[in-house]
Amino acid sequence: MGAIAGFLLPALTIYVAFTAYPVVRTLFNSLHQVRPGRADVYVGLGNYAGLWTDEFFWQAVHNTLVWACTAPFLEQALAMLLALALYARIPGARFFRIVWFAPVLMSFVVVGIIWMWIFNYDWGVVNTLLRA
Structure with a gap:
């Protein structure tokens, strides 16, 4: 227990x-x-x-409802346009793919390098602590 x-x-x-x-x-x-x-x-x-x-409260309620009702449709429309730009066979589609996916791929590379530094045999933090 x-x-x-x-x-x-x-x-x-x-x-x-x-x-x-x-x-x-x-x-x-x-x-x-x-x-x-x-x-x-x-x-x-x-x-x-x-x-x-309070009129400011009702204005805030109105703004929230407008945003909540329109934002999902705008997001879906922009997502569809981006998907078409990334996968359509149009001039410049390759450029859009590189611009869109490079940050995603770079983050994995950076995380991998940081972990490599942490576990480095000679001067990595973890191995230094394990040898102490």
Whole structure:
């Protein structure tokens, strides 16, 4: 039982620190008037009631809905155009393939070189630590 707790404790600590606590704190803040340097004042659902009359809130809702409804279609259209440019038999298609895939391939090369340096027999960090 102690081993199970030992394995779960780090994961639960990270979960509480980065997920559960921020959610609870956000709920707490939403029910209070939070002012820097002063005590928090409990206002209940007053903050939420104020949203119904706030024009900036409704503008934000409108902008979010417009973005959420149009962005997926624009992304799909651009993705299709890019796919056609990469795989069509048109002049310059090879150039588009090189420009698009070079960063992807280069990242694997760079990661491979870094790992090679880390595990280098003569001066690599890991082998130096293993020999100590």
